[in-house]
Amino acid sequence: AQMFGLHWDTVRLLERRALQAALSDLPKAQPRRLVMDEFALFKGHRYASVVLDADTRRVLWIGEGRSRAAVRPFFEELGPEGCARIEAVAMDMNTAFDLEVRQHCPNARVVYDLFHVVAKYGREVIDRVRVDEANRLRHDKPARQVIKQARWLLLRNPQNLKTPEQQVRLEDLLAANHALMKVYLMKTELKTLWTPSTAWGWRSAWKQWLRHAHESEIPALIQFAKRLKSYWRGIVSRVRWPMHTGQLEGI
Structure with a gap:
């Protein structure tokens, strides 16, 4: 705008027209596998949703919001024939996305992303237990301080620990609690529930995980397992459809 002495609104209009002209030359998308995710706008509490063709890595749609109503226009634009063509959709455990896919895409299987489930487990189980244990040890100040400062160690993947000293600290912490x-x-x-080669192998691992969770007598873990049970179809779908929302990174 400064370079050509134009008003910013004029530049935006020209840019929009240029994009529309470029997009009009693209062939009509006929996706079979989708990736759906949400992202924050301006580091605030406003969100937008994005839909990607998992096979071509082409962004098909972006819209403000993350509710059912917010993403419904995408499926309406895709139309009944396009929706019927969809075979699988990768997403996090976003109920709004899940319900819209089930309503509009009768042949699609929902595939839940491992990263989001593990991140949720870290927040709702590991961090909750860490806080509970710190409170339990409030009269043992040295032990309490160790646990209070261990959040990063507990939530990071072991292979991402930067030094042998951090690995030793983690091992000592776990051995003591x-x-x-x-x-x-x-x-x-x-x-491991995201890595079985057969549905039968997954079913066996799933039942074992649930049993171990309920036998743990740890309230946060038991509660998480109960909630996760309602999402089992989206987890076992991973066996046939090895998809994830990580495809959206860098786009």
Whole structure:
């Protein structure tokens, strides 16, 4: 705008026309596998949603909001024939996305992304147990301080620890606290639910994970397992459709 002495609104209008002209030459998308995710706008509490063709990595649609009403225009634009063509959709455990896919795409299987589930487990189970254990040890100040400062160690993947000293600190912490050891190991087992080669193998691992969770006597873990049970179809779909929302990174 400064270079050509134009008003900013004029530049935006010209840019929009140029984009419309460029997009009009693109062939009509006929996706079969989709990736859906949400992202924050301007680091605030406003969100937008994005839909990607998993096979061509082409962004098909972006809209403000993350509710059912917010993403519904995409499926309406895709139309009944296009929706019927969809075979699988990768997403996090966003109920709004899930319900819209089930309503509009009768042949699609929802595939839940491992990263989002593990991140949710970290927040709702590992960090909750860490806080509970710190409170339990409030009269043992040295032990309490160690646990309070261990959030980063517990939530990071072991392979991402930067030094041998950090690995030793983590091992010592887990060896000294049974509850933290249990939920940490259960996170590792949770990840294996996304790697079986057959549905039968997944079913066996799933039942074992749920049993271990309920036998743990750790309230946060038991509650998480109960909620996760309602999402089992989206987890087992990973066996046939090895998809994830990581495809959106860098786009």
